Amino acid sequence: MTDTTRSDALLQRMMAFHPKIIDLTLDRVHRLLAALDHPERRLPPVIHVAGTNGKGSTQAMIRAGIEAAGQRAHAYTSPHLAWFHERIRLAGELISEDALSALLDECIVANGGEEVTFFEITTCAALLAFARTPADFTLLEVGLGGRLDATNVVDQPRLTIITPVSIDHQQYLGETLPEIAGEKAGIIKRGVPCVVGPQDEAALSVIEARAARLGAPLLVHGQHWHVAVERGRMIFQDENGLLDLPLPNLPGPHQIQNAGAAVAALRHLGFGEEACEAAVSRAYWPARMQRLKHGPLVDSAPGVELWLDGGHNPAGGEAIAATLSAMAPRPTHAICGMLNTKDIGGYLRPLAPHLQSLHAVSIPGEANTLPAAVTAEAAQAAGIKASAATSVATALAEIAQDDPNARVLICGSLYLAGTVLRENG
Template sequence: MQTSDAILDRLMALHPKVIDLVLDRVHRLLDALDHPETHLPPVIHIAGTNGKGSTLAMIRAGLEGAGDSCHAYTSPHLARFHERIRLAGDLIAEDRLAELLAECEAANGGDPITYFEITTCAALLAFARTPADWTLLEVGLGGRLDATNVVNPALTVITPVSMDHEGFLGDTIEKIAGEKAGILKPGVPCIVGPQDEAALEVIEYRAARLNAPLHIHGQHWHVTEENGGLVFQDETGLMDLPPPRLIGAHQAQNAGMAVAALRVLGRAEGAPAAMRNATWPARMQRLSTGPLVDAAGAAEVWLDGGHNPAAGMALAEALTRLPHRPLHLICGMLNTKDARGYMRPLAARADHLHAVSIPGEPNTLSAAQTRAEAEAAGLPASEAGSVAEAIARITSVDPQARILICGSLYLAGRVLQQNG
């Protein structure tokens, strides 16, 4: 049998664009596959700009803590495509993935379709054929025209909306919120995370038209950090919870969305497990083993894939929660991102930024461009030929440093591959 990588390489060539937001091609292929999207376990559909993956991870941990099994679909992957598809809790096996991709390729018959569209169809096919209690779907981009928006969900979630992907979703917060709100369905409840007022107005307007009940942060539910833990409150009462395993004030908000979702789903008993057991790679992840960690010696090595101004603010806040150490950033970013806006909140936290390009990524900013953006944001910066070179340079000057590799999920994926 052909490997999944070989099939994925062919699928990448089926459409001239990586992103082309329409649903026609997805509906055509799902029709050819006998509509697996209509045979899924109950779906929880998650859109938003920041926090989708972490919120999904906490909902999954909570449902599994309550004794349920979950499918999960996330993107992008970091090291291997298989990370995108979990079947009843386990990453999809290579033989199963290759078989599904080949089936979708044959059913598509060579017609134009994007990589994300056809692989989403493969995931839905896998979920329809494998028993589980729930299906968790993370939107790839936007919501209204995203390839995942072909399902009849039991619950939707909209995490905080901010400026990102303006070339595809619109140049105002209202336009972007309108795209995210495209996952709302008639009569289906939606958990709404903390929102800019303008974004919330758009979400509320669409929900009213669809008669979709909203559970809104700050109105219907609240979450606060108290005495080292979390307190969640909604109309049914208070819950005292352990702190989220994931680091940062923004993770408390994500935890609140997860607990609100568990309440609506009737699985509130899983809330403590949602806090304790959730893991999400490259979100303030401390690396503990591997060649890069060995090379760093006594220095700490952290990894984060956030890449927009809101993520930069969240990351800066999360860093204040760690014991003080000199902080050195190793940063690589895509040329489609607001690099200066991302770096600006970090300028007050970091001693120096070491700019790198992202290996094998055609849309990377060059190290020189990243250095220039950092300096414009008020961050002292220099260029390095690689992450390993930057680590060696940092530890030669400051052996006790805290090293944070950041700026892109694509860079984070390369680092995880390199670090084994």
């Protein structure tokens, strides 16, 4: 990455524009977008993606499909892993340092000293960049929830997508699955088709009710499209017929359903088989069961098979457990760091049968990190042999010394994953 000193300083300033990190309302976003002359009204056709898990992977697959068809897509995603620039992709390319700094400056001036959260003002900056750069599509990933998320400002997207909904962020979205599904379904717009991934019945009924009120056609997994694995291939079927595709290149059984939603979206948009095949075979999405093969961490433990995953809620724990079940048997140890806002017991319980041990770490530089000792206690309560470590590197060295040919999974938070990717080059 080039020198990011200028954008880092501007982003740091923006952190102080509102006393809260998260304050869900659209009033401030609409005010700032008006001051910027409404870039949200001048975007290339928008595909808006919400859901608890799988949003980023599904978006990455759709982008791979669009680009394989010779078209260009803007993409907005959060959080970033190593560098903020990852959040804004302009017509296929990560935003440059100069362009990002200029945009942030412009948004700070337009904001005029008013209160605005970091996510709100940076989302406005992304929309401004997208409005000024030609592309065929705009892919917007919801930050949190949907109904009151800063991305939910486009009146007529081309398509909306809701990936699987599960319990997460209860302090903002509600305690029950129907309440959370109601927030996610807030991206559904009048008359705009919505692709719906596999859902619990309680969540699906809420989504269907909102779509019915708004006359929004639904393309629902298990009703309008089906996806399954047969003889090492991914078989997708909808009203347009059957596709025989390779398995997704993103590892894990849960990526089958994400790939299904991406293919359903591409088919609805009129893309052919070549784009659908590229969606499942060419997507790149780091820190989602990513095998680390190069870098200082890998070099420090040459016999170890090193994996990185940023999943952090109970559904994420279940997805990792299913992925480990499908892998060749190998002694597996975890290095885990989590935020104190997460359901750590719910995350770790599915992993317990698959782990020989867990080394707990605090997430460097993260105010809301769970202390390593607390994570270790929670792991022990889940039935995992656990201890605290001072860093990922220290934990990896200890594991490699005891078990030189182990599989090691660094997991628990996207913030920890970002730290690892930065340190590992």
